[in-house]
Amino acid sequence: MHKKTLSDTGGADTAPPAIYLKNIYKSFGAVQANKDIDLHVSAGTIHGIVGENGAGKSTLVSILYGFYTADRGKTEIFGAPVVLRSTADAIAAGIGMVHQHFMLVPNFSVLENIILGHEGSSSLQAGLEKATKELQNIADKYGLQVDLHALVQDLPVGLQQRVEILKALYRGARVLILDEPTGVLTPQETKQLFEILRSLRAQGVTILLITHKLKEIMAVTDNVSVMRGGEMVAHLETQKTSPEQLAELMVGRPVLLTVGYDSAEAGDICLQVEHLSMRDDSGKSCLQDISFSVRRGEIFGIAGVSGNGQSELLEVLAGISALDAGRVVIGTTEISADNPATPAEVKELGLAHIPEDRHAMGLILPFTAAETAMLGYEERGAVSGRSPFLSPDKITRHCAKLMTDFDIRPADPNLKSNLFSGGNQQKIVVAREISAHPDILLVGQPTRGVDIGAIEFIHKQLLALRDAGCAIILVSVELDEILNLSDRIMVMNAGQNMGILVREDADVQKIGLMMAGLENTGNIATSLASEKKGGKHE
C-alpha cells in the first residue's frame, strides 16, 4: 500500500495545495457521514475520489461546495483558510462544481444560464453583452466551444455538461469539482470530457473527480483518494495502483471485478418483439419500430445512454405500458395494441421483472422485508394460505429462505424494507423475482446504487439463471455490465434499435458510436432542427 502521509504544513511543496482539508467531520443525526476526513489536492492536478454509495463522497463534496457546513474541521483553499457556509462562499473561494444532474434552466439560452446569478449589471442586455465577450475568451482558452444562443434543452447531454463547465469557469473557478460526470455520457463523449479535463489541467485548473468507475480513475487522474464508510482509507498515486487494489480498499475485502463468463448454448426463441412502436403521454414517439427475439438460455443486453427508450421498452414488455403498434409474442401469446396485457397476465406467462427504479416499482419501503419478498406473488402456494387469506407463517419462512439463499443482511424478515442498504434491498427484489422460476426475466439497472460486493453476487445469480435455461433481457446504462454478461447486445438511441451485436463483435468503440446514434445522423439532425423551430425563445 502506498499511503501518502499528510503533514499539517503541507510538506516541502512550495505551492500551497488547491484543497486542504483537515479533520472534516459531519453527522446527520446518528449517521456519521464524514469522520475526520483529511484531503490534500495539489494545485494543477486531477484528483479522484472513489468510494461506494454511502461512503460519504457526496457529503464531502457538498461540504466543499457550501451546501452543508461541516460540524468541525479545517478547510484551506490555495493556502487561505476559508469557512464555506453557502454556495456563494464556495464560488467566491474559487470553487466550481459540475453536478451529476445538471443545474441548468432548460428553456433558457446557454448564455442566460451561464450568467445567472453573475449578471454583472441590473440590466440584462448589458450583462449579456459583456458576458459574450468574456465567454469567447474562456472558450478559446480552454477549447470549449458552444453556441451561446442555443436553448439548453436543444443541446445533447455532452454539450450541456460543457455549458456547466463554462459556467463554473465564468464564475471564476480555479478548482472544478465533477460529481459522477460520465453517468449520462457515451464512451466517445466521456473521452472528449477527459480531453477537456486534461486541457483544463494544462491551463492550471485543479480538478476533483468524484466517481465510482475505477476505469475512469485509472484513465485520467494523477492521484486518488478512497473513501469507505465515511472515512478516507487511502491516498494513492494513480500510477502506482490498480483497479483491483482500489476495489479492495473501497469494499474492505478482495472482490472480483468481473465475474467469469462462459458461453452457453441458447435454446428456442421464447420472446419475440416485432415492429414495436410507442408514444409517450405527450404524444412524442419514444419507441420506433423495434424488432428482436430472445432465446432460452441467453442474456440479451440492451445498451444505450439513459433516456433513449430502454425504460419504456422494459415497461411495455412487463405489461406496465401499452404499445401503440407492432406486437410482442411471449411463447404463443400475442400482445398488441388490440390485445393488451396487464402485468399480472404477463407474469402468468412466465415473465418476471426486476424494475429499474426499485424504490418506485420494486418494493414498498415501509413494508417489512417479508412482505416485500412476496409482492406480486401473494397468490402463489409459497406464501398464500387458505384462500382468500395469506399465511403469515409461510410468508416469513419464504423470506427467511430467500435471505439465506441470497445472503441478504441483516437476515430479519420483519425488518422494514427501508432499513436495508441499497444492495440488500436490490437483493430482496432479485431474490423475489428469481425464486418465481421465470422463463423470461426482465432486468433493469440491476446494480444501480448497489455496492461492489452485491454487484458481484447479483451478476453470478443472473449467469446461473441463464445457465438454467431462463431468457434474460438486461437493460443497463453501465456499459461494462452489459459487455460482461450479455450473449447478444442491442444498442438503442432515440427510441430506435441501432443494431444487434453478438458478444464477439461487441467493443466499446463500436457500441459507443451506435449509442450516439451516428448511423442515423440525418434523422437526428432533422429532428433537432424541427424542435428548434417549434421552441419559443423568451
Place this chain on the structure above:
Amino acid sequence: MADLWIQFLLTLDATLRVAIPLILCAMAGLFSERSGIIDISLEGKMLMAAFAAGTLAALTGSAIAGLVGAILVSVMFSLIHGFACITHKGNQVISGLAINILASGLTVTLGIAIFAKGGQTPMLSREARFSSIELPFAEAAGAIPFIGPIYKEIISGHNILVWCALIAVWLTGFVIFKTAFGLRLRAVGEKPEAVDTAGISVSGLRYRAVIIAGILCGIAGAYLSIAHGAGFVREMTAGKGYIALAALIFGNWRPVPALAACLMFGFLDAVAARLQGVEVPVIGQIPTDLILVLPYVLTVVLLAGFIGKATPPRAIGRPYVKER
C-alpha cells in the same frame, strides 16, 4: 348609427374599468407564479386590501391613506402565504385557500365590529376616493364626430389607479424579461436548483416575488373600494381573483397576453351589463341571471378547451428542498 357607436365606446370604457382589478391581480400572480409559488390567494389579498382601503379612507378621509393601508395589509397576507409556502414548504394551494377563507370571514367580522353596517364600510365622500381625471379638451374633443368620442369616453375620465394598472403591465414585462432580477425570478420558477447552486437564495427571490404580488393585489383592492366603488361591500371581489388567475394561465404567464385575456373577461362583463333588459330580436329579453353567468361559463369553457397548451413554470407548486 352615431348612437350605436357611442354605445360601443361606452362598452369598451366599461370593459377597461372592470378589467383593472383583473389586470393588477394577473400581474401579481405573474410575479408569484413565475417564481414558483402558486397564488390562488389573489382573491383573499384583494378582498382584504379592499376592506382596508375602504375602512382607512372612511376613517381618515384620505384616499392615499386607504391605498397605503390596502398595500400594507395585502403584503402582510403575502408574507403569511410566503411563510407557509417558502419557509415551511407547505402546500401552496391549501395556504392560498386558507387566506381566501380567512379574508372572507375577517372582512365581514371586522366590518361589523367597526362600522356596524352589516359588513359594509360607509359610503365615501369625493375626497376620500380616487376620482376620475378629465384630460384636457375632453369636452371639446367629444364634439368631433366619430374619433372625438374615443378620446372623451375611453382615454379620458379614468382615475389614477387605472393608469397604474396599465403601467404595471409594461413594468412587469420590463422587470421579468429585461433585468437581472427578472432572469433570476424566471430561473427560480423553472429550476430553483440552478439558482441555488449559483449562490443565490431561492427563498429570498421567492419572498421578493410574493411581496411584489402583495403590492399589486393591494392596489387592485383599493381600486375596487375607493376608486371604482365608493366603499367596501362584503365579498366585493366576487371571484375576480380567480378570474385573474385564469387570465394569467390563459395568457401563458406572459404580461401582454394576460392583459389581453383580462380585457376579454372584462369585455364579457361589460357586455353582460349592457345586455340587461335589452330586447334581442327573435329571443326576446334575455334573463338577467343568464347574462351575469356568462363570464364564468366562458372561463370554464376557455380553461377546459384551450389551456391544454399552456406551459406553466416547471417548478411551480414545488417547495424547494435542498438535496444533499
